[in-house]
Every structure is written in structure tokens, then in C-alpha cells.
Amino acid sequence: AQSVSQHNHHVILSEAASLELGCNYSYGGTVNLFWYVQYPGQHLQLLLKYFSGDPLVKGIKGFEAEFIKSKFSFNLRKPSVQWSDTAEYFCAVPWGGSQGNLIFGKGTKLSVKP
Amino acid sequence: KAGVTQTPRYLIKTRGQQVTLSCSPISGHRSVSWYQQTPGQGLQFLFEYFSETQRNKGNFPGRFSGRQFSNSRSEMNVSTLELGDSALYLCAGGPSADTQYFGPGTRLTVL
Numbered sequence: 001a002q003s004v005s006q007h008n009h010h011v012i013l014s015e016a017a018s019l020e021l022g023c024n025y026s027y028g029g030t031v032n033l034f035w036y037v038q039y040p041g042q043h044l045q046l047l048l049k050y051f052s053g054d055p056l057v058k059g060i061k062g063f064e065a066e067f068i069k070s071k072f073s074f075n076l077r078k079p080s081v082q083w084s085d086t087a088e089y090f091c092a093v094p095w096g097g098s099q100g101n102l103i104f105g106k107g108t109k110l111s112v113k114p
Numbered sequence: 115k116a117g118v119t120q121t122p123r124y125l126i127k128t129r130g131q132q133v134t135l136s137c138s139p140i141s142g143h144r145s146v147s148w149y150q151q152t153p154g155q156g157l158q159f160l161f162e163y164f165s166e167t168q169r170n171k172g173n174f175p176g177r178f179s180g181r182q183f184s185n186s187r188s189e190m191n192v193s194t195l196e197l198g199d200s201a202l203y204l205c206a207g208g209p210s211a212d213t214q215y216f217g218p219g220t221r222l223t224v225l
Contacts, residue, residue, distance in 0.1 A: 044216035101170040104157035
């Protein structure tokens with residue numbers, strides 16, 4: 001079965017620092033990948049998604065992620081974080097032949113110090 | 115347009131009771147998925163519905179059940195509640211399953 005690993009449980013950065021959050025999935029082949037964000041007290045929101053094509057995907061709020069098939073990875077990056085990026089970030093992969101069945105990583109909590 | 119709505123937002127029940135949660139996707143969206151979010155297990159998939167048909171079911175006991183109505187609204191039922199069922203239950207809906215919009219969730223506390 002598919003599984004998703006997020007390497008960091010809690011990341012603390014100062015404003016303007018660069019961010020990279022790791023995500024690895026276990027099953028190869030054709031894969032779609034998602035990053036979701038959950039701001040404090042808010043809904044889960046889609047940050048970006050990869051289906052095919054350019055492995056470098058740009059999302060909202062200056063985030064991007066790179067799909068590296070050989071490493072089964074889909075790391076999330078942002079060159080300069082802001083205090084407003086404080087949130088929990090989840091990597092997800094669909095499973096079971098349907099995009100509506102998402103397997104989520106455990107999440108990475110990002111705290112940005114002003 | 116209005117987002118995904120879930121009712122109730124908060125619920126307190128005691129062990130052994132049953133509970134029904136409701137989710138209404140954005141108008142016109144036919145796909146609905148349910149997830150359970152807990153601090154220990156994170157986000158876990160419960161079920162997926164499309165046009166009133168259950169397409170997938172996660173690894174949860176039979177006490178967890180769901181259904182979807184012709185207007186795409188979905189309900190989730192948990193019978194014989196256990197303390198471990200305390201969680202945030204999230205619903206996600208979309209025009210197709212590759213684009214899902216999440217609701218605010220229902221916070222269930224079992225005492």
C-alpha cells in the first residue's frame with residue numbers, strides 16, 4: 001500500500017529564512033502528489049499539486065515543490081518565509097484508484113518567528 | 115460561492131452513543147470524501163462517495179458508515195462511540211476527485 005513520510009515534525013524558522021519540507025512516498029509508477037496547508041483555525045487548503053509534466057510545480061503564496069521520481073520525493077520549498085506562513089503542512093498522495101482517497105503524511109508544523 | 119459546510123461544528127457525546135455528521139459540498143460538486151484527524155494518527159481516510167455510490171472505504175471498523183444523497187450532501191454515522199473516536203472529522207468535496215475543497219470539520223468529543 002501507499003504511504004507518505006514527512007521527515008520533520010516541527011520546524012522553527014525566522015522570517016526571511018528559506019524553507020524546505022521533505023515528503024517521500026512509497027509506491028512508484030504514475031503518481032499524483034499534493035501539498036495542503038492548514039493555517040491555525042482554518043480549513044485545509046490546497047497549496048499545490050503535481051499530476052504530470054514539469055516536475056517543478058508552483059503553488060500559491062510563493063510555494064513550489066519539486067517532484068523527483070528517482071527519489072520518490074516531492075519536497076516543498078519557499079525561498080523566504082513570512083510569519084503568516086506559520087501553519088501545518090501536509091503532503092498527500094491518492095490511493096485506491098481514486099483521487100478522492102488521499103493518503104496524508106503526518107504533517108509538519110512550521111513556526112515562523114517574527 | 116459558498117464553501118463546503120459541515121454540521122454540527124462541535125459535538126459532545128458519551129461512550130456507547132451514536133452520532134451523525136453532515137457535509138454539504140459546493141453546489142454542483144458530486145465527489146465527497148471523509149477524513150478523521152487526530153493528533154496521534156494524523157489525517158486518515160474514511161470513505162469516498164461519488165453520485166451516491168461509495169467508491170472507497172478506509173480501514174475503519176464497521177461502526178463507521180456513511181451515505182450520500184442525490185443532492186450530493188453526505189452523512190457519516192458512528193455507532194457505539196468509543197473514547198478513541200474523539201477527533202476532528204473533515205469532509206472534502208469537489209467537481210472531480212482531483213480537486214478537493216475541505217470543510218471546517220466537526221470536532222467530536224467522546225466522554
